[in-house]
Amino acid sequence: MKKAREYATDIFEAIKKDGNVGLDQAIDCTVKSLLDETVFLREQRHCKTDTCLAAILRETNQKWNAICRRVNGRAGTEVLISNGFKAYLLKKMPDLAVLDDQLW
Numbered sequence: 001m002k003k004a005r006e007y008a009t010d011i012f013e014a015i016k017k018d019g020n021v022g023l024d025q026a027i028d029c030t031v032k033s034l035l036d037e038t039v040f041l042r043e044q045r046h047c048k049t050d051t052c053l054a055a056i057l058r059e060t061n062q063k064w065n066a067i068c069r070r071v072n073g074r075a076g077t078e079v080l081i082s083n084g085f086k087a088y089l090l091k092k093m094p095d096l097a098v099l100d101d102q103l104w
Helices: 004-044 050-075 084-092 094-103
Strands: none
Touching: 004 050, 004 084, 050 084, 050 094, 084 094
């Protein structure tokens, strides 16, 4: 598992190298990696309840927000949006809205 600063560095380097195309690819890669981390943590913690999964998703969203702060601070403008991981999950899996009070 990577740290937020490592993801932020990868994203920022992609922006410098390829501009918006690199940014899009870096965001896709980061979100996929965060989803993989979520699965890994769920298995590692033997997660079997909604509450346990909600805690892992909340932690992952907090990591996304840390990545956002680093990238946006370095870029000097808003490149990534806060709670983007949450927005992605709710867009792809609207059923998670039922757990909204536990998740975020």
